Amino acid sequence: MAVNLPLPVAANLNPVAGIELGYAEAGIRKTNRKDLLVMKLASTATVAGVFTTNRFCAAPVQVCKAHLEGLCISGSPIRALVINTGNANAGTGEAGLADANATCVALAELLDCEPSQILPFSTGVILEPLPVDRIKSGLPQAIANLKADHWYQAAESIMTTDTQPKAASRKVTINGTSITLTGISKGAGMIKPNMATMLSFMATDAKIAQPVLEHLVKSAADRSFNCITIDGDTSTNDSFMLIATGTAELEVSSIDSVEYAELSDAVIGLSQELAQMIVRDGEGATKFITITVEEGANIEECRKIAYSIGHSPLVKTAFFASDPNLGRILAAIGYAGVNDLDVTKVNLYLDDVWIAKNGGRHPDYNEQDGQRVMKQSEITIRVKLGRGTEAATIWTCDLSHEYVTINADYRS
C-alpha cells in the first residue's frame, strides 16, 4: 500500500569506498529473512548520529551513545555498526545492556578491534529478551559476505513492517571532487518528530572532521527525519547515523566553508528523500500528505500546528476516505495549543483550492473542488496564520484500516 514509493534499483546504489556491508539470516524472530546487518568501516571513517529522545531508550542506543562519547577520549575510531531486526532490546533493563554489550564483544572479536569500536542497533518488539545467541551465531555469516555493493541487501536487512526496502544514492561534485552519498532507512510505524524516529544509515566517502559531522547530522535530521510523522508514536530505538569514510579527496573541516554548504545541501536532500520514503511506506498509508504552515510568528508554532493536523486521527481518516471533511483541519489548528491564535486571520488551502478564508468557509469553495484534491495520492495542506513570516513543513500519511490490521497483528 506504499504511496508512490520507488523500489530502489541495486545498480543505482553507488558503493561508498571505505564501507562494506554484510548480512545474515540469523532467525532472530522469523526464519528465512535477512535480519542482521554488519557495516564495516575503514579506519579513516568518522561517525556521528542522532538518537531517540524517548526516556525508555533501548539498550543499544545507550551503548551507542557511550561508545560515541568514549571515542573522544580513546581516539579509537568506530570500526563497525551491527543492526538486528525482530527485537528492539528495549525495556529489557540490565540484561538488555549486557546483551547489547555481548553483541559488540562478539563482533569485535571477529573484526579484531575493541568492543567500544562497535555501534549496535536493534529494532522490533519491545520488552522481550534479545536472542543474543542467534545474533552471535549469525555474525560470521554476515562477515563472510561483506561487500561494498550490498546496499540493496542492507536495506532489506533492516526492514520490519516496511513493505519494501528504502535506499537512495547520489553523486555530487564539490570543489572539483566527485563524492558519493548512499543511504538506507526503515520505518514504518512509531514515527514522530524530534527523535530521529526510525533507523537510517548514510555514508559518504568525503573526509569530514568529527565536530563538523556532528553538526551536519543534527542539522540534516532537523530538516528531514524530524519533519515526518505517521502515528505520533516515538520509538525507543530510532537512530540516524552519518558515516564519512574519508577515502575521497574532499575534506570538510569547518562548517563555515563553501564545501560544507554544498555537502550539507546534498546530505539534507538525500535525508529528505529517505525520510519521505518512510512516510510513503507508513503503515497502511494510501496518501502522502505535505503540511505547510506559513505566516507564523515563529517556527515552533508553525510546527506545533502542522503536527496537530498531522497527528489528528480524524483528519487522517478523512484523507483515507477521500472525504473533504475539512473542518477537521480547522479543529486541529484550533487545539494545537497556540493560545493567542486569531482564527479570523487563518486561511486554509488544499493544493490550489482555497477552503477557508479568514477562519470561515470561503464563499466560493465548493465541495467538488475539495473532493477532486482529496482523491489524489499526493496532497498539500497549506495553512496561513497571518501572524508573521515564519514557516514549517512536515510530511505525513493517512490512517487506514490497514494501519489497524498491521498493528493489531504485528507480533502474530
Next chain:
Amino acid sequence: MAVNLPLPVAANLNPVAGIELGYAEAGIRKTNRKDLLVMKLASTATVAGVFTTNRFCAAPVQVCKAHLEGLCISGSPIRALVINTGNANAGTGEAGLADANATCVALAELLDCEPSQILPFSTGVILEPLPVDRIKSGLPQAIANLKADHWYQAAESIMTTDTQPKAASRKVTINGTSITLTGISKGAGMIKPNMATMLSFMATDAKIAQPVLEHLVKSAADRSFNCITIDGDTSTNDSFMLIATGTAELEVSSIDSVEYAELSDAVIGLSQELAQMIVRDGEGATKFITITVEEGANIEECRKIAYSIGHSPLVKTAFFASDPNLGRILAAIGYAGVNDLDVTKVNLYLDDVWIAKNGGRHPDYNEQDGQRVMKQSEITIRVKLGRGTEAATIWTCDLSHEYVTINADYRS
C-alpha cells in the same frame, strides 16, 4: 460495539422539577431522526458551563459565552437551551454567528423572553453552513412536546455517531432534603481532555448560587469529562452545562458548606458516570481502559503520562487485538515529555499482573498472564513512577477497524 454501556431506562431517569424537555425531527442533516432539543428552565434556575478551549470554537459556543457573561450584567436568567445535531456551526465565520443568534431570536419569540436568555449548542459536521431555517421550522414542534419526563428522548436527540443514548440519574438526600440529579451526554469521537470535549447537560432541583455553580461545574469537569480521551481530537463545540432549577428546598450558597461537599460528591459521581459512558461508546470501542499513574512528583506529570499512553495508536491497536505487546506502553511513558524521568524506577501493572519492574520486564512475567488480562473488556493499566505521592486517572478505549470505518464514512 459499545463496551458494557448500560442502555438508560426511561423510567429510571428522574424528572427535575423546573425543567422541561422537547424534541423535534427537524431534518437538519438526515430525515426521520430526532435532531433538535429544547430544554426550558424555570425562572428560578441558575446555569453554568465549561466549554471547549479549541481556538476554532464554534459560533454557538461564542454566543453561549456572551450570553452567560451578559447574565451578570442584565440579571435576566437563562430560560432555555437549544441543541441541534447534524451540523456543528463551526468554521462558519460571521454567517455562523448570525445563524446562532437567529436561532436564539426564534426560540426567544416562541418562549416570550429575550434572545440573550437562550443558550444555543450545535454538534455535527464542521465548515458547513447551519440550515437555520430547518431549525426555526422545528422549534414549534419541540415546544409542543415539552415535558418534564422527556430525558430519554432528550438523550436520543443529541446523538451523533453514538450507538445509543446516554443518560443517568440519581437522588440524594442532603440536609434532610431529597434532591434529584439527572443528566445526558453524547460523544463519541473527538474526545480529548481539558475542553469539556463533548456535550453534556445535567440538571438538579437544588438552589445553587451562580458563583457556587460555576465553581462546581468546573470542578466536576476536571474530575470527569476532562479525564477521558478517545482519539486525542478536541472538538470545536463541546460543552458541559450544569443547571440548578432551584425548585427544591436545598440551598447551596457557599463552597465551604457541608451541603456543597455532599452535592459536589453527587455531581462528580454522576459526571463520571456520564463521562465514562462516552468512552464506553467511543467510536469503534471494544475495550474500556482505565489508566492510573501513581507515585508522580505532581498531578500534571501523572496526567501527561496517562494521556501519552491513552493517545498512543500503537497501544490502542494492541488492546484492540488483545495482544500483550506491552513494551508499547513503556515507549509511551518514555516519550510523554517528563524529561527527568528515571525509567529504572518505573513499574507497570496490567490489572493484577506485574509486567515491568524497575524499568525492565519483570523476571516472573509470562505472556499468558498478560494475554489473559488483555482479553478482558475492562482493563486497568497502572504505572508507578517512584518519584512522589501524586496520582491521576483517565479513561479511554481501544482503536479498532470500526473507528476507521466510522470516521472515514461519517459524512456519507
